[in-house]
Amino acid sequence: MNISVIGTGSFGTSLSMVLNDNNNRVMMYGRNQDTVQEINERHTNSRYLKDIKLSETITATASLKEAAAHAELLVLAVPVNAMRSVASDLNGYLEELNKQVLVVHVAKGLELNTYKRVSEVLEEVFDEARVSDICVLSGPSHAEEVALKQPTTVSTASLSEEGAEIIQDVFMTDYFRVYVNNDMVGVEIGGALKNIVALAVGALAGYGFGDNPKAAVITRGLHEIARLGTKLGANPLTFLGLAGMGDLIVTATSQHSRNYRCGQMLAGGLTLKEATEQMGMVVEGVNTTKAAYELSEQHDVEMPITKVLYGYLFNGISEDEAFTALMKREKTSESEGLKQLLESQIKNSK
């Protein structure tokens, strides 16, 4: 298949390698002319994936129109905050070229201000005649490990059923295994909200907290994700899968994770601005904490960890205040919470 990968960052580059290994004709689009030239001439992308050699059959362009012209499938691998404008430009070129493509995005976050999932943004931006389906690919998949062909498993979901099955075929290699999931909302919410938990756990690590509080935040964080996700129409069981628990584990326990490392940097005394600038790559959890907190208020969903992280990131509350706020909450029942999730699932599936 002719595939254009939009975004020459960490994940766009490693997914291009997967797709190329699967005998697709891959063209990458990047806005940075130097990166495009490096990929074409040296077959490396040293800013994002050190010591990795790309196949010479992967080409790159700085022309979004050329990428649109090449594509039967568009893989959107830019940060959430760039998705609307990039998709809108692509839609214009598809219109001009009078063609239709399949679209899959891999971004993990919610749009700031609108609180929309990425597929909702894409559905809004692309004209119906220009896209055959809109899909998501998500799960525990650090770009650095995908590029090293470490065995990796992910989920894909789509608006209609066929899209996800095509994505499964196109991406699946002997080291990259793709599962179809019919819960678009759950797959996107799981991928987006695990970044909040990863930031919080990274901060815990940075302050020198032990394994007990980390396990507490990961487990109770997953409950929060499931609570908000279910309210938005997801199946709570999705959060036990690759796009939920799987991605939460890989992100909240790993030095590869930019969200985790950002939390560590904040605990080390950097400001949010300093930490994100120093990272030089997207830290989706920052905007998503804001969006998820505001969404939880709007939907009256209890998300204590998200609320505390929101206070820590944006209102300067200290780690002691954060812990007091979490540990001194009113007594509650774990089994009652699980029961409510199951009841929501029954309600959603009716």
Ligand SMILES: NC(=O)C1=CN([C@@H]2O[C@H](COP(=O)(O)OP(=O)(O)OC[C@H]3O[C@@H](n4cnc5c(N)ncnc54)[C@H](OP(=O)(O)O)[C@@H]3O)[C@@H](O)[C@H]2O)C=CC1
């Ligand atoms: N890295 C990972 O392990 C994984 C990442 N993801 C998700 O994939 C998405 C992309 O992440 P990742 O590749 O890691 O991010 P990076 O920060 O590594 O790269 C982002 C890329 O997007 C490009 N970009 C940003 N804004 C625009 C724009 N307006 N127009 C065109 N290109 C733009 C950047 O260009 P430039 O280089 O010029 O700045 C860069 O090439 C995120 O939502 C992330 O959560 C999902 C799974 C794994």
Ligand SMILES: O=C(CO)COP(=O)(O)O
């Ligand atoms: O989503 C990821 C792995 O699945 C990568 O997470 P970070 O964006 O925190 O690096």
